[in-house]
Amino acid sequence: MxxxxxxxxxxxxxxxxxxxxxxxxxxxxxxxxxxxxxxxxxxxxxxxxxxxxxxxxxxxxxxxxxxxxxxxIFSKDKLLKSPEKTAPNSKASHKSKAEIIIDFYQTINEKDIVNFSLGVPAPELLPVAKLSKTMHETIIHLKAGGTYYDTIQGSENLRRQIAQRTLLWGGNLKEEDIVITAGCTNALSLSLMVVTNPGDTIVVESPVFFGILQLANTLGLRVIELPTESSSGMDLNVLKKVLRKQDVKAIVLISNFNNPLGSIMPDSHKKEIVKIIKEYQIPLIEDDICGEIYYGKNRPSTCKSFDDSGLVMWVGSFSKTLAGGYRVGWVAPGRFLKEILRLKLCLSSSTTTITQETIANFLMKGRYDYHLRKLRQTLHANSLKYITTIGEYFPKDTRVTKPQGSFLLWVELNPKINVKEVFNKAKEKGVVFSPGTIFTLQNQYQNCMRLSYGLPWSIEVEKALKQLGKLLKNSSL
Amino acid sequence: MxxxxxxxxxxxxxxxxxxxxxxxxxxxxxxxxxxxxxxxxxxxxxxxxxxxxxxxxxxxxxxxxxxxxxxxIFSKDKLLKSPEKTAPNSKASHKSKAEIIIDFYQTINEKDIVNFSLGVPAPELLPVAKLSKTMHETIIHLKAGGTYYDTIQGSENLRRQIAQRTLLWGGNLKEEDIVITAGCTNALSLSLMVVTNPGDTIVVESPVFFGILQLANTLGLRVIELPTESSSGMDLNVLKKVLRKQDVKAIVLISNFNNPLGSIMPDSHKKEIVKIIKEYQIPLIEDDICGEIYYGKNRPSTCKSFDDSGLVMWVGSFSKTLAGGYRVGWVAPGRFLKEILRLKLCLSSSTTTITQETIANFLMKGRYDYHLRKLRQTLHANSLKYITTIGEYFPKDTRVTKPQGSFLLWVELNPKINVKEVFNKAKEKGVVFSPGTIFTLQNQYQNCMRLSYGLPWSIEVEKALKQLGKLLKNSSL
Missing domain, CATH: 1.10.10.10 (Winged helix-like DNA-binding domain superfamily/Winged helix DNA-binding domain)
Incomplete structure (x- = not known):
C-alpha cells in the first residue's frame, strides 16, 4: 500500500x-x-x-x-540541570561594590580576551555597516545635521516607532507616553529617582543585575532581594509577605530574560504582580531591555500590558540589539511622565539627536526587524552550543539555565568551588566572566557565574569554555 | 616737510x-x-x-x-548704560520653577519665531556641513561603527584634545583629569550630586542661569544668590561674609561670560575665590561653557588655573560652540574624580561614542580653531549691532550689558515696565525672549530680560527688536 x-x-x-x-x-x-x-x-x-x-x-x-x-534541541547526556530557586534572606541590605564593576567596564575594550562578561552581543552580531549607512543617510537629511538640542521628551519619530512596536506584546502605547533617555541605565536611574528618596527600601530579584544594585546604593536605597526561579522569575508569594510587613517604595525587575537568571515571568505572574502593586500603590520599574531577543514564536508580554493604574514604568533600550554606544533607551513612565520629564531636563537635558534619528530611520526602513530575526537565530543557536559545551567540559554536578531569549547563562557550581579563585586564574589565561557574587549585596552566589554567549561561536570560544571547565574541575578537587 | x-x-x-x-x-x-x-x-x-x-x-x-x-566700536548717543550691581538678599531660597522652563525648551524648535531666548548660536553660525563630514569620516574608521560602549571616563582622543586646549588659559590638565559627560548640564548635575546632599546650601551668582536653579531645586538644595557685577562677577566680599556665617557645601559660578549677566571674573578675583574656597574647604563648580567664545585677544583664564587644592571642578561643553544636540561636555573634577566616575557609571553609564569621536576628530584636524575664529567675529559683530539697535529702539533709560564674549545680553528696564506682560504680547507677535524672573528664586528682575544674539543679524531680527522696543515703550506709559 x-x-x-x-x-x-x-x-x-x-x-x-x-x-x-x-x-x-x-x-x-x-x-x-x-x-x-x-x-x-x-x-x-x-x-x-x-x-x-x-x-x-x-x-x-x-x-x-x-x-x-x-x-x-536535545542532548541525552550533556544537558545539565537548571539551578534551583534562589534563597536570599529578605532583610534589606545597603552596601557598595562600585570598584569591581568599574574594573569590568575597563576590560570591555581590551583585546586578546575571550570576554564572557560582555553585557552586549559582540559587534559581529550587530548590523554595524547598515547602521552606519543609516546614520549617513540620516545626517544628510536631518535639520542642521543634528546639531540642535532635541526636545526633552525625545525624537518624535523614534517615540512613534517604539510605540508601534508595543502592539507586538499587547501594549497600546502612544508616542506621548514615552520619554527617550541616554540608554537603559539612564531610564532606570530617572525612574528610581522619581519614585524614591534616600533611605527608602526597594525590592529586586535575586540574583539581580549589578547595575541595579549599584544604582540603588548610589541613591541611598535599601534593597530587599527576593527568591527567584530561573524559569518563572520573582517569587510572588514572598513578595506579598514582604509588602505586608515592610514599607516598600518601588519594585525593580527584569520581566523577560532576566539578567543574570534568564527567567521569564509567565503572563499569569505578570498579571498578578500588577494586581499586587495596585493594591499597595507601589510603582513597578519593569526593565524589558532584552524583550525583543526572544527565541520563541512571539514577543513575550510585559507587566505594562496589564497595567491600568499607571504604576508600571516600562523601560527599554536599543543597547542590546543595536548599539550600546549610541546611548538610546526609553521609559514609558505611566503616571510619572511629568516628573520624569522634569528630572531629565534638570539632570541632563535632551538626548543625542543624531543617534535617536538614526535608530528611528533604521526601524522605519524595516532594517530592525530583519536584523532582529537574524540576531535571535544566532543567539538561540549560540545558547545551545554554549550549553552543550558546558555540559561536555564543566563538572558533572554543574547546573545551568536554559534561557528562552537574550544571551546570558547563569551557571551554578558545586559549593566547594571557589569561583573567585577561578576568576583570577581564568583572567590570567585571557578568559573573563562575571562572578556570581556581584549579583547580590548578600553573602551569596560564591559558586555561581554569569556567562554571556553574545560572542560569536568559534574555536577560541570553545577552547575558552574548555579552559574554564578545566579550572573549575581543578578547583573542586 | x-x-x-x-x-x-x-x-x-x-x-x-x-x-x-x-x-x-x-x-x-x-x-x-x-x-x-x-x-x-x-x-x-x-x-x-x-x-x-x-x-x-x-x-x-x-x-x-x-x-x-x-x-x-563706539557710538556717542546710542550706547546705553550698563546695569548696576545686583542686590539679591543673602537668605537661602528653595522653590521650584520647572514648568516655565519646560515651556521654553518646547518653543526652541518652532518655526516663524524670532527666538531671542535661544541658549545656543543658531545653526547658521555652526559648522554644520563640516561636522557632518567629520562624522561620516569618523564612522568609517571607528571600531564597530561606534556601536560599542565607551569607557565611563570617555573617549581618550577627546580628553586629550580638551586637555591640550587647557594650555591656552594656563591650565595644565592631562587626559586622565577629565571625565566626558552627556553635555554641560550632565557635568553640572554629576558635580553637584557628588559634593552635596539634600538639604545642603549652595552659593550662586544673581541673576543666575535658570538651569542651575532648577538643578539645585531637584537635588533638594537651598540656594544663596549673591550680588554680582556685570563687569566683574560675584561680589567676593559678600561671599566671605556669607561663608563666615553659614555652612555652604558648594559654590557654582560661571566665571567667564556669565549667563545671563555676561560678566567675566578678573584674574585677581579668580585667584581670590580659589584662596577663599581653600580656606573654607568648599568645592567650586566652575561652569566655563562659553570660555572659548571670547572677543578679546586671549582666551580668559579660569579659577581652575589657580587651583592647587583640587577643589575646583572645571566644567565645559561643545554645546555652545559646535553642537548642543551631540550632548558632549566634560568635567575636570579635581579631587572628586573617583566619585564622579562612580556616579556617572551608576546613573547613565558611558557617553555616546560617535559624537565624542567626531568632535575629537574635528578638533584634531584644526577645524575647531578655524570655526571658533569665525564664530567669535560673527558674535562680536552681532553684539554691537544688537546693542546699537536696542539703543535706537528701546526706552532711553534702558541699561544693557556689553559682553566681552558669548552671545547673551542682560537688559534692565525701567522698574515701571512689566516684562511678563511684554513677554506675552511679544510671543503673540512671534518674538520670544527670556524674562528676568526665571534667573532667580527671589522676587526680582521683573524689569529685566535676557536677549540672546546667537541669531544671525537680519532684517527680521532688526524688526523684532524694533517691535520689542515698541512694546516696552507702550508698557512704560
Whole structure:
C-alpha cells in the first residue's frame, strides 16, 4: 500500500536522525541537512522529509527556525540541570561594590580576551555597516545635521516607532507616553529617582543585575532581594509577605530574560504582580531591555500590558540589539511622565539627536526587524552550543539555565568551588566572566557565574569554555 | 616737510572717519572700508591709511579683527548704560520653577519665531556641513561603527584634545583629569550630586542661569544668590561674609561670560575665590561653557588655573560652540574624580561614542580653531549691532550689558515696565525672549530680560527688536 510504504519511509528517516541525536553524532544546536539534500539522498519526495521532521519536532528533538532550517534541541547526556530557586534572606541590605564593576567596564575594550562578561552581543552580531549607512543617510537629511538640542521628551519619530512596536506584546502605547533617555541605565536611574528618596527600601530579584544594585546604593536605597526561579522569575508569594510587613517604595525587575537568571515571568505572574502593586500603590520599574531577543514564536508580554493604574514604568533600550554606544533607551513612565520629564531636563537635558534619528530611520526602513530575526537565530543557536559545551567540559554536578531569549547563562557550581579563585586564574589565561557574587549585596552566589554567549561561536570560544571547565574541575578537587 | 605732510594726511583721514562715527553715519559694528580701497580713494600709501586706523584704534573708536578688517566700536548717543550691581538678599531660597522652563525648551524648535531666548548660536553660525563630514569620516574608521560602549571616563582622543586646549588659559590638565559627560548640564548635575546632599546650601551668582536653579531645586538644595557685577562677577566680599556665617557645601559660578549677566571674573578675583574656597574647604563648580567664545585677544583664564587644592571642578561643553544636540561636555573634577566616575557609571553609564569621536576628530584636524575664529567675529559683530539697535529702539533709560564674549545680553528696564506682560504680547507677535524672573528664586528682575544674539543679524531680527522696543515703550506709559 502506498501509504504504508510512505509511513515506513518517513519513520525510517526520523529514526535514523533520532539515533544520531541519541548517540551524540548530531549534537545539541547542530543544523540538520536541508530538506532538498535529504530528498536527494533518500530519493524520496519533499513531503516525506518534512513529515519525518514534523515527527522529530513533535518529540522536542529538533525545531524549525524560520528562514534558517532545522536544528537539534536535545542532548541525552550533556544537558545539565537548571539551578534551583534562589534563597536570599529578605532583610534589606545597603552596601557598595562600585570598584569591581568599574574594573569590568575597563576590560570591555581590551583585546586578546575571550570576554564572557560582555553585557552586549559582540559587534559581529550587530548590523554595524547598515547602521552606519543609516546614520549617513540620516545626517544628510536631518535639520542642521543634528546639531540642535532635541526636545526633552525625545525624537518624535523614534517615540512613534517604539510605540508601534508595543502592539507586538499587547501594549497600546502612544508616542506621548514615552520619554527617550541616554540608554537603559539612564531610564532606570530617572525612574528610581522619581519614585524614591534616600533611605527608602526597594525590592529586586535575586540574583539581580549589578547595575541595579549599584544604582540603588548610589541613591541611598535599601534593597530587599527576593527568591527567584530561573524559569518563572520573582517569587510572588514572598513578595506579598514582604509588602505586608515592610514599607516598600518601588519594585525593580527584569520581566523577560532576566539578567543574570534568564527567567521569564509567565503572563499569569505578570498579571498578578500588577494586581499586587495596585493594591499597595507601589510603582513597578519593569526593565524589558532584552524583550525583543526572544527565541520563541512571539514577543513575550510585559507587566505594562496589564497595567491600568499607571504604576508600571516600562523601560527599554536599543543597547542590546543595536548599539550600546549610541546611548538610546526609553521609559514609558505611566503616571510619572511629568516628573520624569522634569528630572531629565534638570539632570541632563535632551538626548543625542543624531543617534535617536538614526535608530528611528533604521526601524522605519524595516532594517530592525530583519536584523532582529537574524540576531535571535544566532543567539538561540549560540545558547545551545554554549550549553552543550558546558555540559561536555564543566563538572558533572554543574547546573545551568536554559534561557528562552537574550544571551546570558547563569551557571551554578558545586559549593566547594571557589569561583573567585577561578576568576583570577581564568583572567590570567585571557578568559573573563562575571562572578556570581556581584549579583547580590548578600553573602551569596560564591559558586555561581554569569556567562554571556553574545560572542560569536568559534574555536577560541570553545577552547575558552574548555579552559574554564578545566579550572573549575581543578578547583573542586 | 615730508613728515608734516604725511601727518596732515593721516590726521585728515582719521578726522573724517571720526566725524562720521560721531554723526552716526558710521554706526557701532559697521565695517570700515578696506585699506586698499581707502588707499585708492585718497591716493596715499598703505602705511598712511594704517596710521590713520591706528590713531582711531588708540581712541577706542574702532578695532581691528584678525582676518576680517576694521570695525566701529563706539557710538556717542546710542550706547546705553550698563546695569548696576545686583542686590539679591543673602537668605537661602528653595522653590521650584520647572514648568516655565519646560515651556521654553518646547518653543526652541518652532518655526516663524524670532527666538531671542535661544541658549545656543543658531545653526547658521555652526559648522554644520563640516561636522557632518567629520562624522561620516569618523564612522568609517571607528571600531564597530561606534556601536560599542565607551569607557565611563570617555573617549581618550577627546580628553586629550580638551586637555591640550587647557594650555591656552594656563591650565595644565592631562587626559586622565577629565571625565566626558552627556553635555554641560550632565557635568553640572554629576558635580553637584557628588559634593552635596539634600538639604545642603549652595552659593550662586544673581541673576543666575535658570538651569542651575532648577538643578539645585531637584537635588533638594537651598540656594544663596549673591550680588554680582556685570563687569566683574560675584561680589567676593559678600561671599566671605556669607561663608563666615553659614555652612555652604558648594559654590557654582560661571566665571567667564556669565549667563545671563555676561560678566567675566578678573584674574585677581579668580585667584581670590580659589584662596577663599581653600580656606573654607568648599568645592567650586566652575561652569566655563562659553570660555572659548571670547572677543578679546586671549582666551580668559579660569579659577581652575589657580587651583592647587583640587577643589575646583572645571566644567565645559561643545554645546555652545559646535553642537548642543551631540550632548558632549566634560568635567575636570579635581579631587572628586573617583566619585564622579562612580556616579556617572551608576546613573547613565558611558557617553555616546560617535559624537565624542567626531568632535575629537574635528578638533584634531584644526577645524575647531578655524570655526571658533569665525564664530567669535560673527558674535562680536552681532553684539554691537544688537546693542546699537536696542539703543535706537528701546526706552532711553534702558541699561544693557556689553559682553566681552558669548552671545547673551542682560537688559534692565525701567522698574515701571512689566516684562511678563511684554513677554506675552511679544510671543503673540512671534518674538520670544527670556524674562528676568526665571534667573532667580527671589522676587526680582521683573524689569529685566535676557536677549540672546546667537541669531544671525537680519532684517527680521532688526524688526523684532524694533517691535520689542515698541512694546516696552507702550508698557512704560
Amino acid at each position: 502506498k501509504n504504508t510504504s510512505k509511513t515506513f519511509l518517513y519513520n525510517n528517516i526520523a529514526s535514523a536522525i533520532e539515533e544520531q541525536i541519541n548517540s551524540g553524532v548530531l549534537k545539541l544546536g547542530d543544523k540538520l541537512p536541508s530538506v532538498r539534500i535529504l530528498k536527494k539522498e533518500y530519493g524520496v519526495s519533499v513531503s516525506t522529509i518534512l513529515e519525518a521532521y514534523y515527527r522529530l519536532e513533535a518529540k522536542s528533538l529538533i525545531e524549525s527556525r524560520p528562514r534558517s532550517g532545522y536544528y537539534v | 615730508k613728515n608734516t605732510s604725511k601727518t596732515f594726511l593721516y590726521n585728515n583721514i582719521a578726522s573724517a572717519i571720526e566725524e562720521q562715527i560721531n554723526s552716526g553715519v558710521l554706526k557701532l559694528g559697521d565695517k570700515l572700508p578696506s585699506v586698499r580701497i581707502l588707499k585708492k580713494e585718497y591716493g596715499v600709501s598703505v602705511s598712511t591709511i594704517l596710521e590713520a586706523y591706528y590713531r582711531l584704534e588708540a581712541k577706542s573708536l574702532i578695532e581691528s579683527r584678525p582676518r576680517s578688517g576694521y570695525y566701529v
